[in-house]
Amino acid sequence: MSADYFSQNGIKYIDYKDADVLKQFLNPHGRIKSRAQTNLTAKHQRDVTTAIKRAREMGLLPYIIK
Amino acid sequence: MTEENNNEVTDAQVYELGYHILPTVVADDLEGEVAKVRNAIEARGGSFITEGTPEMTTLAFPMFINNGGKKTKYETAYFGWIKFEMEPAKAVALEREDIKTNIQVLRYILIKTTREETRAQLQTEQNTILREVKTTGTIERKVVEEEGGEVSEEQVEEAIEELVGEEKKEEAAV
Structure with missing residues (x-):
C-alpha cells in the first residue's frame, strides 16, 4: 500500500459494517496494523481504529486470530 | 414557539442502531422483531432515514447469553441496522428501555453517524x-x-x- 487506501478509492466514510474493507488493516493475529504499515492519513487511521473496534464489538471482526 | 421548534430540529442527531437478533427466531417472526424495534423508534419521535434488513451472519467469535444461570452459545445471528434521527435524550431512553430489555436482541450498537450513505461502494x-x-x-x-x-x-x-x-x-x- 503506497497511498492512502480511502483517498485512492474515494471512500468518504469508514463504516464498521464493511468488515471486508477493514480486514486488510488487521495483521495475521487480528491486531490493528500501525500507521507505518497502513500508510493511512492520521485521520483515516483513527477512523479505521474506531470502525474496527465497533466491528469487533458486534462480532463482525475477531478480537484475536489464533 | 418557532425558536423552540428550531431548537428541537437542531438538537436532533442522526443515529444508527446495529443489532443482532437471535438465530433461534423463526424467519417468519423476524419481521415482527424488526417491527418492534421500528415501533420503539417511532414511539419516541424518531424519523427513519435508511434501513438494512436483517441477514443471517456468522459471528467472528461465539457470543454467550446467561439465561437463569444457563449459558447459551450463539455462533450465528441475524444482523440488521436502522439509521434514524432523534433527540439525544430520547435516544438514550430508547437504548435503555426498549433495545436493552428486548430478549431477542443478542447484541446491539448505537452510534452517532451522518445522514449520507456511509458504506464503501467499491466497484472492482x-x-x-x-x-x-x-x-x-x-x-x-x-x-x-x-x-x-x-x-x-x-x-x-x-x-x-x-x-x-x-x-x-x-x-x-x-
Whole structure:
C-alpha cells in the first residue's frame, strides 16, 4: 500500500459494517496494523481504529486470530 | 414557539442502531422483531432515514447469553441496522428501555453517524467484467430461442457456428 487506501478509492466514510474493507488493516493475529504499515492519513487511521473496534464489538471482526 | 421548534430540529442527531437478533427466531417472526424495534423508534419521535434488513451472519467469535444461570452459545445471528434521527435524550431512553430489555436482541450498537450513505461502494474491475459477460450471453441465447419454433437442425448448427465465430472475434478484439 503506497497511498492512502480511502483517498485512492474515494471512500468518504469508514463504516464498521464493511468488515471486508477493514480486514486488510488487521495483521495475521487480528491486531490493528500501525500507521507505518497502513500508510493511512492520521485521520483515516483513527477512523479505521474506531470502525474496527465497533466491528469487533458486534462480532463482525475477531478480537484475536489464533 | 418557532425558536423552540428550531431548537428541537437542531438538537436532533442522526443515529444508527446495529443489532443482532437471535438465530433461534423463526424467519417468519423476524419481521415482527424488526417491527418492534421500528415501533420503539417511532414511539419516541424518531424519523427513519435508511434501513438494512436483517441477514443471517456468522459471528467472528461465539457470543454467550446467561439465561437463569444457563449459558447459551450463539455462533450465528441475524444482523440488521436502522439509521434514524432523534433527540439525544430520547435516544438514550430508547437504548435503555426498549433495545436493552428486548430478549431477542443478542447484541446491539448505537452510534452517532451522518445522514449520507456511509458504506464503501467499491466497484472492482473483476465484477464489472463478470457482469458484461453474463448479460451478452443471455441476450444471444434469447435470439436463438425465439427462432426455435420453425428452425431445422441445420439452421441451429449454423446459428451456433455464427455465435462461436462472434465470440472468437470478440476475444481477438480484447
